[in-house]
């Protein structure tokens with residue numbers, strides 16, 4: 417049993433021990449059971465939280481809202497552009513004001529330093545709902561989904577394909593190192609994770625008996641993989657002009673039938689979502705008109721196929737975020 421997480425912020429997984437991450441996963445399983453059995457769990461009635469979003473969201477926002485309501489809390493949402501933060505009021509002042517009114521603050525936005533500073537000044541737990549560097553709540557949902565499919569996660573091989581230096585890839589590398597999952601970043605040399613972060617993760621991985629590998633060789637990287645993971649090629653906050661370059665660079669790392677066939681026959685496919693796997697989005701259609709590609713980081717066939725667990729993964733965002741809020745606010 418790890419020390420209590422009460423009063424802690426959840427900013428990045430590097431701040432948490434293996435036991436603490438495992439504890440959050442166990443808690444999430446309990447909450448999933450309560451939800452599935454329609455058992456009320458308004459354990460935090462009387463508390464209030466605020467969700468501060470500087471970027472758009474479907475899953476993360478809805479997870480915090482539903483989880484907050486299920487726990488009996490009041491939930492306030494501030495959408496991108498509707499708070500004073502940064503424009504008329506400093507981050508420090510905003511954090512101090514929100515900390516006086518709310519018991520917890522979720523932040524989605526840009527630099528990791530912003531969420532770290534919010535936590536420094538707010539005096540209440542702050543949860544990172546995605547920054548340019550990390551997406552830690554996503555990781556708990558991903559590992560829970562892996563465990564639901566294999567019954568365990570330690571010793572498995574997880575491969576991230578594509579833009580291997582984005583927030584999701586960085587976080588997957590950290591959570592893998594912490595939990596003993598063998599991690600492979602499979603992408604072009606130009607898009608590999610930061611060297612210092614790789615070195616830190618390799619040290620942690622050594623303690624937990626797993627490896628961190630970087631490769632641009634798709635065949636070698638995905639051989640016998642248990643989990644194939646990808647994410648969009650251009651993340652929120654990056655300029656539209658970068659699409660052409662990314663399509664050229666990342667197309668060889670698309671998750672398709674050949675990739676899945678090279679993996680373990682029992683392998684699962686994960687994606688944090690949203691995903692460009694068909695032409696049913698305005699951006700997907702624009703890209704198709706400009707570059708002639710009807711699907712990007714994953715083919716529609718793999719996305720909709722039996723190995724894809726992306727909607728279980730999306731549901732698990734809610735149960736795991738509930739665990740994080742409960743553990744830090746109780």
Ligand code: CP
Nearest residue numbers: 473474475476688689
């Ligand atoms: N995976 C994820 O964070 O989705 P949203 O951007 O919809 O929150």
Ligand code: NVA
Nearest residue numbers: 582647651652688689
């Ligand atoms: N890398 C993506 C993740 C979205 C959940 C982004 O930052 O846009």
